Amino acid sequence: MRSRVNRRLIAGIAAAGVGVLALTACTGDIADDGGEVDCAPYEQYGTFDGANVTIAGTILDLEADNLVKSWSDFEKCTGIKINYQGTSEFEAQIAVLAEGGNAPDIGIVPQPGLLARLAAGGWLIPASKAVEDNVDEWWSEDWKKYGTIDGTFYAAPLMASIKGYVWYSPSEFEDKGYEIPTTLDELTSLSEKIAAEGDHKPWCVGLESGEATGWPGTDWIEDFVLRQAGADVYDQWVTHEIPFNDPAIVKAFDSVGEYLKNPDMVNGGIGDVSTQISEAFQTAGLPILDGECSLHHQASFYETFWNPNGDEGNVVAPDGDVFAFLLPPVNVDDPQAVTGGGEFPVAFRDAEEVEAVRAYLSSDTWANNRVSLGGVISANKGLDSDNASSELLKQSIEILQDPDTTFRFDGSDLMPGAVGADSFWKGIVAWVGGQSTQQTVDAIEASWPTS
Template sequence: MRLRGHRRLTAALVAAAALGLTLTACTGDIADEDNADVDCAPYDTYGTFEGKEVTVAGTILDLEADRLNESWADFEQCTGISVEYQGSSEFEAQIAVLAEGGNAPDVGIVPQPGLLARLATGGWLIPASQAVEDNVDEFWSEDWKKYGTFDDTFYAAPLMASIKGYVWYSPAEFEEKGYEIPKTLDELTTLSETIAAEGDHKPWCVGLESGEATGWPGTDWVEDFVLRQSGPDVYDQWVTHGIPFNDPQIAEAFDAVGGYLKNEDMVNGGIGDVSTQVTEAFQTAGLPILDGECSLHHQASFYETFWNPDGGDDVKVASDGDVFGFLLPPVNADDPLSVTGGGEFPVAFRDAEEVEAFRAYLSSDLWANNRVSLGGVISANKGVDPENASSELLTQSIEILQDPETTFRFDGSDLMPGAVGADSFWKGIVAWVGGEDTKQVLDTIESTWPTS
């Protein structure tokens, strides 16, 4: 049973300790009117740290932040560690500055391996404990472990995950109009052209606005096309600069995406003309599907949360519901399944037993199942039961990540150096959608790649 009101309970424990009383939070001896006792047996391995605090920061906000706090509520009560989370949309821009000034949180939930590498290079990160590494070796693939490693030092386990490249749509509209789920990229083009020709609305709705990170949803489009058109080897060469950013294979992907994002016939359904992609928030861009004002929206599995931003269930996400998603198809129908995705990595800035106990919990199958059961997210942790996911689509997503036959590649911009992946690539997308040609944009991005 999930604990609520755990901070009040922790305060009671501290007060009792001050009076010389002995209370054990995990034996069923403590309760208040707002919560039920927790079975602490699964948490025994993490130890007890009464009165200790771990501060955490990241980009996770609003409903997802609430769920994150709930995912470690039992851990807090059973270990005595108080976890204080602070979410900020400026986390990525500020964390290196905070670390340099000695003001970093104990744990930072980093969404980019490139940013992890930057923090490790600065000498600010604490290597992961053996307990964390043991969990990763048991529950995660070698690729995922590699994303939390820099210069042969393992710093962080993966946390949540996402599959990018879903195309969200209305099952009812598809049934009513006889649309088929496309099996190839050519069939996707044909479907888009069919919807455009009918004249009711533009087929695609797109939002690229995300504050200082405006443009990143467009990078996801390009990455999906590079992986599908040119394959994983070229993708790997691209993100590591084994081939230049302005390589013809990357230009091919940009031009294919441009057939949608730079085409007035294709976007921006229910929102405006092509230019509105840059001003429309990515969180709201898919919502015109619900009003029949567009038919297709390209966004990751985590977009499920944005259909019901208040945490309700008014919008049903299912193959027979209000919205559902299919994966951006391959070039050929019989091509192996290849997907891009993302994730987060809890890095440590303070060397302390309570910090590593907390990170060990986050790297476990226990935490992964707890969080997935709360809804809206997935994990690539092999110990996750897909049936714990909150929707048909998320169950499918977990199964895809757990399938050894799936070709998975981490989000390319997140793997690139920050000067490119979190700067010139994002800005390049904005300039490109705004009218700059592909060659000009790719040459500019290539010029920003660090020389060392």
């Protein structure tokens, strides 16, 4: 899940009396620096006189600004004006808009489960040949599969993220002699050591994300299922070949509970265990910068939030203010296994200009343009990792491009929306709030759709 949430949500959607979404609107104007543009890379998309394409998604603030900049040259060369609107309520409201005929031309969907729901509603336009050709050239078969529903290819991947990073302060680790853990047992030992020293709680955690509150906790569970039970069990879990209350899932919950439900472990610099539910995920890791906690579990995209005002004051580097290591495996010699996420631009309007935009977004040109602006990565095989804005993001790109990496898409994003975007999120909140593991997994299992 990559919902970008901020209370800077300022406008309503401009659609025939529908005011259900609070939006941050961006247009290509912010990227217009008046410079010369080389249009050669954009000739293949054609030219359009006065065409307009609307896009909506969950991407907000600095990332939304950079998203808009990433297509500025495309706009100038093709004549297509793109209007992007971001909202934290996109996932909750996009089906309502689609059913009412008020959907944007393109929706950047962050969940394959939601994509499947929209396809089932009959609202999506299958991807054009140009989009599919790009995906076949620049993306792995696994990534293409996530945009394919019942044999119909609807959407190419866009950006990506690697989940399961543990953010930390390199200077604190050096000063206190902490070692990067190489196994989950070593991570437990490190956490217990920090807690015993008494300076602060080792972990800082934030689960708040508007209507999506709870999703950061699902990332913890997914990372532990993949590492403890393996990829095959993970696949069986997200497809419901095994029930949500299977013993392997119970074990993952209990293992994560040793951190999230333990008052000795959380919530450094913020408050007691309960504050995880009210603390926004964007700000939850910042106490590391003040020495008020040592560890924060969050995806590669969290790099953006270390400099919330868009400056470069906090350096993300092995010798910088903050860096991250991947949540370790059970055993040192286990293969590299990571969970991750991404987005998929789906189309609600059948038009040449809409498919031209989607073709560009699925290209290696777009991937390199956007990653060069900083803060994000992509699994596009045509992406040059040297364009990444930090050592961590470069490493993340190389992990995604490594054929030996065991990669699995975020589990909650693959599950039916009634589970992955509802009962699982809510279950995490109830569980952190005191509900038992068994009650939690039983309730989520009961919510799984029967058809």
